[in-house]
Amino acid sequence: MSASTQQRYGLPLVARVSIVAAFLEAFTWAGLLAGMFLKYVTGTTDVGVSIFGALHGGMFLIYLAIALITAITLRWPWRVTALSIIAAVPPLTTIPLEIWLRRRGHLSC
Template sequence: MSPTGKLFATAAMIEGVTWAGLLIGMLLKRGLEITDLGVRIFGPLHGMAFLFYVVVCLYAWIKLRWPLWAMLVALVAAVPPLVTVPLEMWFRRLGLLSARTP
């Protein structure tokens, strides 16, 4: 895996973990009505992680010479909860996280 592929894998994992934290925070706030601390912590963290993931997707698209479909799928995967992690595993199997020769 290339350094850019490792960066993408890291960004996908961070995005997924912060999504999970935000979902748990929303459950504690709205579902169980215990505390809003999880949302106050993971809301901004997930926002930053989401933006970082989008930037890394665009960088990987250019640096790893992804086809357009791969970049679009990667961007769409950030919207539903926890999809970036299996997407990263799929991209790894396809070889999209390795350096491509011109």
């Protein structure tokens, strides 16, 4: 990426892709949780679980791949890499992680 492109957007492309993946992973988690509520608590429908279950499963794998690519590209310490992988497991944790990564400077070159 050229210096002018990075200045224009503020972050390298891999960092921006990582942020989008984190938000999509959290969004699909939220959808899956809502679907589980509808299925198990209200007993109304299981459509949300079937739709968001598949979406979240795919997004989870995509997020993990992007986290590893970002870690290698931006040369993260192993602890930051491990934290980014672990953050995909609890619901909605990838968003606070990405905020922390940005504040600590781990998303810049």
